[in-house]
Amino acid sequence: MPAHAISPTRAEDYPEWYQQVVRAADLAEPSPVRGCMVIKPHGYAIWERMQAILDRAFKATGHVNAYFPLFIPLSYLEQEAKHVEGFAKECAVVTHHRLELGPDGKLVPTGKLEEPLVVRPTSETIIGAMYAKWVQSWRDLPLLVNQWANVVRWEMRPRVFLRTAEFLWQEGHTAHATREEAVEETLRMLDVYATFAEQDLAMPVIRGPKPAGERFPGAVDTYSIEAMMQDGKALQAGTSHFLGQNFARAQNIRFANSAGVEEFCWTTSWGVSTRLIGAVIMTHSDDDGLVLPPRIAPHHAVLLPIARSDEERGAVLAACRSLEEGLARASFAGEAVRVKTDARDIRGGDKVWQHVKQGVPVRIEIGPRDLAAGTASVSRRDRGPKEREAIPLGALAARLPDILEDQQAGLLSRAAAFREARSVRLGTAREVEDHFADPAAGFAHVHVADEPAIAAMLDPLKVTVRCIPMEGPDEPGTCVVTGAPVTRRSVLARAY
RNA sequence: CGGGGCGUAGCUCAGCCUGGCUAGAGCGCUACGUUCGGGACGUAGAGGUCGCACGUUCAAAUCGUGUCGCCCCGACCA
CATH class of the missing domain: 3.30.930.10 (Bira Bifunctional Protein; Domain 2)
Structure with a gap:
C-alpha cells in the first residue's frame, strides 16, 4: 500500500x-x-x-x-x-x-x-x-x-x-x-x-x-x-x-x-x-485526504462496529446503538454532537480509510475486544491514521467534546503557524523580487503605494496586492517602488 | 480568446506510427468461498457504438478533415 x-x-x-x-x-x-x-x-x-x-x-x-x-x-x-x-x-x-x-x-x-x-x-x-x-x-x-x-x-x-x-x-x-x-x-x-x-x-x-x-x-x-x-x-x-x-x-x-x-x-x-x-x-487537508474542522464537519464522529461472527455483530451493534444515543446527548460548540454508525458490510480497513479521506474528525471503533474491556478505540483525523486511544465507553460522551475542541483549536494554530512561517516583511523592491522567485513563496508584508506603477513590478512576478491589513498600529514607511509615503504595509502574494 | 497536450470499460492506461481475426491490462464492481482490530486472497462473472460527425478504404480505435470536451500555460475572475 x-x-x-x-x-x-x-x-x-x-x-x-x-x-x-x-x-x-x-x-x-x-x-x-x-x-x-x-x-x-x-x-x-x-x-x-x-x-x-x-x-x-x-x-x-x-x-x-x-x-x-x-x-x-x-x-x-x-x-x-x-x-x-x-x-x-x-x-x-x-x-x-x-x-x-x-x-x-x-x-x-x-x-x-x-x-x-x-x-x-x-x-x-x-x-x-x-x-x-x-x-x-x-x-x-x-x-x-x-x-x-x-x-x-x-x-x-x-x-x-x-x-x-x-x-x-x-x-x-x-x-x-x-x-x-x-x-x-x-x-x-x-x-x-x-x-x-x-x-x-x-x-x-x-x-x-x-x-x-x-x-x-x-x-x-x-x-x-x-x-x-x-x-x-x-x-x-x-x-x-x-x-x-x-x-x-x-x-x-x-x-x-x-x-x-x-x-x-x-x-x-x-x-x-x-x-x-x-x-x-x-x-x-493532508496527503491522506480531507481534514475538516469539527465545527463544519457534517459528522463529528463515526462509529465503526467490528465483528466477525453474527453473534459478535449483534453485541457490537447493540453497543454502537447505545453509544450513539449517549454521544448525541453530548454537545459541542453549542450543538448536539453529530454521530453516525457505519455498519456497511465492507472490509474494515477499506471503510476506515474512506472516513479518513472524507475528513471525519473522530473515528470510534468498537469490537469484541473493546466490549470485553469496556472501552472504544478512538482515532483523530489530526493525528496519524493508525494512532488509537482506548477510552472507557462511559467516559466517551464527556471526552468527545474535548477532543473536538482540541482538534478545532489545533487546526487553527497549525494553520496560523504555517502562515507565520511563510510570511516575511520586506523593505525593497529587490527583496520582493527575490522573495517571489520561489514559486511557493508565501505572503510578503511591504510598503507599497496604491498606484498603477506598482503593477509594473508585481505583474511579471504574478503577484498582487491582496489587501492592506487592518490589524495592528500604523507603520509609516515609503513605497518600495515610488518612494511615496505610506502609512501601513500591504500583503503581497500570488493568489487564486 | 491565444499557445501546447489529451479523449479506448466506473478509474488509470496499453494498442494507433506500419489499417485486417472475438479490442486488452491493472484497479474498481457482482457472486461464492477462505478471511477480517487495519487499504486481504482465490475462483467465476458483468461491463466498451474506441468523444462525436463526415470522409478515404474491400476493411478504421488505428489514416484525413471538422467538431465537442478535458488538462496545462497565458489574458479575466470570488
Whole structure:
C-alpha cells in the first residue's frame, strides 16, 4: 500500500492533489455542463454547515433573508458604469423563451425576448431597483437583507469550488441613511466573516481594504479576508463592499431625511461562496485526504462496529446503538454532537480509510475486544491514521467534546503557524523580487503605494496586492517602488 | 480568446506510427468461498457504438478533415 491515501501528494503536485482530495472525499465532480460542478452530498453537507452558522450570524446582526430573481434585465446591468465594465465579459444571457422542434428533430430556440435577460453574476442592480421602491423615508432605513442564491460568471478556467461558472453564495445588500452607518455595516460584516473563518473554519485570515485595482466594480471600498493555502498562495475568502452612493445614484434609491430633505442612500454588499469549501480543503487537508474542522464537519464522529461472527455483530451493534444515543446527548460548540454508525458490510480497513479521506474528525471503533474491556478505540483525523486511544465507553460522551475542541483549536494554530512561517516583511523592491522567485513563496508584508506603477513590478512576478491589513498600529514607511509615503504595509502574494 | 497536450470499460492506461481475426491490462464492481482490530486472497462473472460527425478504404480505435470536451500555460475572475 502507498504511504498516503492521496496521490500525488501536496509536495509532488499541489493542484492535482487538490483535485484528488475533492474526488477521494466525494465532495464534487465535474458535470456535463462546461465549467459547472455537481456538488455531491458530502460536499453539500459541508456547505449546509457553513450556511447554518453564517445565517445565524446574519440574523444576530439584524439581517433578514429574501429572494430576488435569477434573471436581470440587461438595462439594469447598464446602470452603473464601472459595474458594467466589471461584469460584461462574463455574463450568460438569455435571449429566447421557447423551443420548437425543427424538421431534423432538433430543438431550436424561438420566441426572441424583447429585452435580453442576464443570468445574475451578482444582484446589486435588481435588488437596488427594488430598494428604490421600498425606501422612501429615513424610517425605512436601514434595510438589511441577505439572499442565499446561485450566481453565474462565465469563467474561462474553472476549478472545482474555487472558480466555477455557477456557484452558490450568499449576498447581503444593505441601504443606510448615512455614510458612517454604511461603513460600519461594511466592517461589521467583514468581521462576521473573519470570525467565522477563524472560529468555525479554523482558517486564520487577514482582513483589510483592497487596493483600487482589486475593488468590486462600482464599489468605493472593497474589504476582503485573505487566507493562505498550503502552497503559499492567497485565497480571497470573503468580501465586503462599501458602495457609497454609487448604486443609489444610478438606481435612484432615495429617502426623505428627518428634515424632509431627499437624500441618496448609502449601500453595502457582502458575500461568501462555496469557494470556502475549496479554502478549507487547501488550508487543512493532508496527503491522506480531507481534514475538516469539527465545527463544519457534517459528522463529528463515526462509529465503526467490528465483528466477525453474527453473534459478535449483534453485541457490537447493540453497543454502537447505545453509544450513539449517549454521544448525541453530548454537545459541542453549542450543538448536539453529530454521530453516525457505519455498519456497511465492507472490509474494515477499506471503510476506515474512506472516513479518513472524507475528513471525519473522530473515528470510534468498537469490537469484541473493546466490549470485553469496556472501552472504544478512538482515532483523530489530526493525528496519524493508525494512532488509537482506548477510552472507557462511559467516559466517551464527556471526552468527545474535548477532543473536538482540541482538534478545532489545533487546526487553527497549525494553520496560523504555517502562515507565520511563510510570511516575511520586506523593505525593497529587490527583496520582493527575490522573495517571489520561489514559486511557493508565501505572503510578503511591504510598503507599497496604491498606484498603477506598482503593477509594473508585481505583474511579471504574478503577484498582487491582496489587501492592506487592518490589524495592528500604523507603520509609516515609503513605497518600495515610488518612494511615496505610506502609512501601513500591504500583503503581497500570488493568489487564486 | 491565444499557445501546447489529451479523449479506448466506473478509474488509470496499453494498442494507433506500419489499417485486417472475438479490442486488452491493472484497479474498481457482482457472486461464492477462505478471511477480517487495519487499504486481504482465490475462483467465476458483468461491463466498451474506441468523444462525436463526415470522409478515404474491400476493411478504421488505428489514416484525413471538422467538431465537442478535458488538462496545462497565458489574458479575466470570488
